[in-house]
Amino acid sequence: TLFTEPLRRNLQGVNGQKALELVYNTLPACTQTQIDDFKQRQAKAQHGQRVYYNLCHFPSPWEADQKADYLASVQDVADSVPATLALTDTLPFTAQTYWQVKLALLQARTISRFGWLLAIGLLWLIAALCVRSFQDLGRWWGIPLALSGVLGFTLTITLPAMGQGWFSYFTALLPRALAEEIVALLDATLRLMLRPMWWQSALLFLGGLLLFAGTWWHARQHAEAAS
DSSP, rough: EEEEHHHHHHHHHHHHHHHHHHHTTTOOOOOOHHHHHHHHHHSSTTTTTTOOOSSOOOOOHHHHHHHHHHHHHHHHHHHHHHHHHHHHHSSSSOHHHHHHHHHHHHHHHHHHOOOHHHHHHHHHHHHHHOOOOHHHHHHIIHHHHHHHHHHHHHHHHHHHHHHHHHHHHHHSSHHHHHHHHHHHHHHHHHHHHHHHHHHHHHHHHHHHHHHHHHHHHHHHHHHHOOO
16 A cells, blocks of 8 residues: 555645745746747636646746646645555556566666676677687677677667556556656666666677777788788
8 A cells, every 4th residue: 555645745735835946947938929829828718717827937927826826736736646545456456566567677777787797708608619810709709799789779778668658557547647757757767777788788889899890900901911
């Protein structure tokens, strides 16, 4: 069971107002086009219909009302969150399923940190069995290293996209505002765990490319000397 009362209390209290103030101060100033768009929508709105502000910092005389409108939206989000969420009771998943999600994230972190060691070990095995010359080293090490780098880059791009779909599936029955926050949190966690793969993949790719280019240049020099 997830108790959301601390979250609701913070959103409805001073902390929620401070968070809103920080976000509000980062908004860019509204252009005249955005102001005109808001005024046109406001003029066409029926009595009692809520007109949402454009996502920019409105000048006076709208500034105070815009802040109040955003604060009311935060209150609406807080009110929509139930006091407790019996995740394993209300969702069509067992507690074991959520442990599997956690285990998958931990495995992704482990692979992103130490997966390159497996590649290096395989390369040393290839070197012991196949490499007999500098040219063999470029062929049996350079190409696999470069391909490993490309594979690493591919995983860092595809895994977050796949993870978002997976996380959205698991949170589909939660309130929308809460589900979006959980998906954003899990997505940020996954991207943080995969971050080491960026520089590891870059090093593997550059190392393989340099090694292959070096053996090609060495073979060319050797051929010119022989001729």
